[in-house]
Amino acid sequence: MNRSRNIRSVLPRELEDLLLRNGHPAYRVRQILHWLYARRVDTWEAMRNLPESVLRILRENYEIRPSCTAAGQAIRAEDESWKWLWQLADGDYVESVLISAHPGRTGEVARRKTLCVSTQVGCAYGCVFCASGLDGFKRNLTADEIVGQVLAAETQLLAPDSENRSERRIQNLVFMGMGEPLANYDNLLPALTILNADWGGGIGARRITISTCGLVPGIRRLVQEPHQFRLAISLHGPTDEIRERIMPVNRRYPLKDLIEACDEYVSGTGRLITLEYILIANVNDDPALIRPLGQIALRLRAKVNLIPYNRVKGLDWRRPPENRQERFVRELEALGVSATLRREKGHDIDAACGQLRRFVKRSAHPVSTNAAP
Ligand code: SF4
Numbered sequence: 526m527n528r529s530r531n532i533r534s535v536l537p538r539e540l541e542d543l544l545l546r547n548g549h550p551a552y553r554v555r556q557i558l559h560w561l562y563a564r565r566v567d568t569w570e571a572m573r574n575l576p577e578s579v580l581r582i583l584r585e586n587y588e589i590r591p592s593c594t595a596a597g598q599a600i601r602a603e604d605e606s607w608k609w610l611w612q613l614a615d616g617d618y619v620e621s622v623l624i625s626a627h628p629g630r631t632g633e634v635a636r637r638k639t640l641c642v643s644t645q646v647g648c649a650y651g652c653v654f655c656a657s658g659l660d661g662f663k664r665n666l667t668a669d670e671i672v673g674q675v676l677a678a679e680t681q682l683l684a685p686d687s688e689n690r691s692e693r694r695i696q697n698l699v700f701m702g703m704g705e706p707l708a709n710y711d712n713l714l715p716a717l718t719i720l721n722a723d724w725g726g727g728i729g730a731r732r733i734t735i736s737t738c739g740l741v742p743g744i745r746r747l748v749q750e751p752h753q754f755r756l757a758i759s760l761h762g763p764t765d766e767i768r769e770r771i772m773p774v775n776r777r778y779p780l781k782d783l784i785e786a787c788d789e790y791v792s793g794t795g796r797l798i799t800l801e802y803i804l805i806a807n808v809n810d811d812p813a814l815i816r817p818l819g820q821i822a823l824r825l826r827a828k829v830n831l832i833p834y835n836r837v838k839g840l841d842w843r844r845p846p847e848n849r850q851e852r853f854v855r856e857l858e859a860l861g862v863s864a865t866l867r868r869e870k871g872h873d874i875d876a877a878c879g880q881l882r883r884f885v886k887r888s889a890h891p892v893s894t895n896a897a898p
Pocket residue numbers: 648649650651652655656657658702703704705738759878
């Protein structure tokens with residue numbers, strides 16, 4: 526079916542051009558954005574202060590509809606992570622995971638919430654430990670499907686009786702869900718612009734992290750962007766040998782090229798990056814790897830985020846024992862590297878990206894349900 530674009534993929538400049546070309550004043554754009562992102566309406570008729578002549582132009586050029594609908598209720602993990610499976614207009618599925626911040630030192634429960642967002646249906650990069658790549662790549666998400674995950678999650682977080690549809694419930698975004706964000710750059714950037722804008726999602730650029738498996742051209746493009754979005758590199762190995770074993774992308778963009786692109790990013794933007802390192806037993810947890818990992822981090826002035834591996838059904842990889850995980854943090858810190866060991870979230874709800882979608886696609890049964898958050 527040849528659908529027209531969803532209006533939540535469109536940036537204000539395009540709307541303004543369209544309206545001006547048709548003899549309407551530019552201030553109508555502000556009104557449209559207000560209906561879309563503050564009031565979050567899903568019909569043209571609900572945009573009550575727009576004249577019929579403007580609505581007709583919008584109807585002729587765009588669709589308005591929710592981009593993602595929840596397939597069942599959210600699934601909750603023991604650690605208060607939540608996972609949604611969203612169904613898209615073409616019937617396929619993507620996932621988002623909501624991670625609540627750790628309780629504060631004084632025991633209070635922090636209110637800050639981070640949503641892990643998907644950018645593609647499936648993934649072409651085939652990292653051997655990841656569920657998202659197991660069925661290959663299907664398609665890029667459109668900008669509205671990326672934005673739609675955040676809007677839909679915020680709606681789900683509202684109390685059922687809440688009338689304030691514009692209440693902002695998510696403070697941080699990480700693009701670490703299904704897919705490689707920088708492989709979908711042309712839809713990712715408009716989506717981030719919308720999610721960051723005061724008139725849109727209102728989420729600060731420094732609270733938005735793009736995570737890449739190491740697409741060097743995409744990192745170089747990001748250097749040119751004016752926004753202050755954060756960058757995380759899924760490193761997972763400090764040598765070409767280890768990365769090639771688990772991340773085929775390293776054959777195309779070996780470590781030397783990746784580190785040079787990161788150097789350019791840090792010097793060109795003045796922003797720091799994070800190195801993500803999933804600890805997998807007998808793959809990349811050899812203590813001999815701590816020093817080369819530390820050297821990369823020190824060169825890039827990057828923080829290292831260590832993540833014990835989340836089991837994926839059908840794959841044999843395991844996380845190392847806790848004492849081995851802790852040795853990585855201790856010895857990285859001894860080298861002068863800022864390192865954290867992430868207490869994993871969502872281990873009991875298949876939070877590793879792509880698992881829930883695989884389960885649903887292979888099963889005739891709908892998603893099992895828990896109470897919504
Ligand atoms: S880890 Fe990321 S880049 Fe690698 S297969 Fe999974 S989704 Fe794709």
